[in-house]
Amino acid sequence: MAYIELENVSFCYPGQSRPVLREINLSIFNKGVTAITGANGSGKTTFSKLLTGILTPTKGRIKLNGQLLTSLTLAQIGRQIGYVFQNPDKQLFCETVEEEIDFGVRNLGLPPDQAAQKVREVMDYFELTRHAQAYPLSLSAGEKRRLALAAVFALEPGLLLLDEPTTGLDPYRKKVLGDYLDKVLGAGRGVVLISHDQKFINRYATRLIGLRDGQFIEE
Numbered sequence: 605m606a607y608i609e610l611e612n613v614s615f616c617y618p619g620q621s622r623p624v625l626r627e628i629n630l631s632i633f634n635k636g637v638t639a640i641t642g643a644n645g646s647g648k649t650t651f652s653k654l655l656t657g658i659l660t661p662t663k664g665r666i667k668l669n670g671q672l673l674t675s676l677t678l679a680q681i682g683r684q685i686g687y688v689f690q691n692p693d694k695q696l697f698c699e700t701v702e703e704e705i706d707f708g709v710r711n712l713g714l715p716p717d718q719a720a721q722k723v724r725e726v727m728d729y730f731e732l733t734r735h736a737q738a739y740p741l742s743l744s745a746g747e748k749r750r751l752a753l754a755a756v757f758a759l760e761p762g763l764l765l766l767d768e769p770t771t772g773l774d775p776y777r778k779k780v781l782g783d784y785l786d787k788v789l790g791a792g793r794g795v796v797l798i799s800h801d802q803k804f805i806n807r808y809a810t811r812l813i814g815l816r817d818g819q820f821i822e823e
């Protein structure tokens with residue numbers, strides 16, 4: 605069964621005459637890396653906001669694990685789809701780096717020592733340990749990106765939805781991210797990768813979808 609199913613989904617921003625997405629029928633699976641490409645303004649971020657329930661289709665419906673997205677709360681969706689925003693500044697809201705990661709982990713219902721270990725591991729993996737007590741918005745662009753990724757990855761959702769995750773990362777950190785994606789796939793989970801980074805896509809994508817004129821074209 606598809607993890608996410610879009611049925612005849614169209615979306616038009618209020619007050620706009622032209623829909624951003626038109627009559628989309630698409631199945632997304634929680635395995636492999638589905639890369640979504642498209643020119644600036646083609647609707648990739650709009651699409652991710654629809655998948656995560658931040659926006660609601662103007663027409664059509666979206667199902668997550670067989671349940672209508674509109675019947676789920678944003679928190680319920682968030683436990684199944686880990687969304688890393690294009691702009692980390694819109695995602696980071698805690699006082700320290702450690703708290704930023706701990707915030708979501710705390711709600712996983714793990715015993716405290718396991719939760720603390722998870723926070724330590726992901727902080728360590730993304731080389732954020734020395735910044736543990738730093739204010740997230742004071743970090744460099746690449747560090748903020750790594751923190752936004754770490755905070756979502758720590759929750760181990762069935763599907764990761766990553767909007768331009770390599771922006772601001774140096775080549776070594778891109779490789780570290782890619783290695784993490786390999787681990788995610790190895791654990792039987794999936795990734796949707798929205799990106800303009802052709803080299804990263806070529807290396808990691810297992811399925812390629814282009815967004816043009818409001819429609820998806822399988823490549």
Ligand SMILES: Nc1ncnc2c1ncn2[C@@H]1O[C@H](COP(=O)(O)OP(=O)(O)OP(=O)(O)O)[C@@H](O)[C@H]1O
Nearest residue numbers: 617618620624642643644645646647648649650651
């Ligand atoms: N809140 C909004 N109200 C009206 N129009 C919007 C809004 N947000 C986005 N748009 C428009 O919708 C279209 C799709 O935008 P979107 O951000 O989804 O594109 P994108 O493919 O993610 O672009 P990029 O590659 O530049 O990140 C654009 O024409 C944009 O101007």
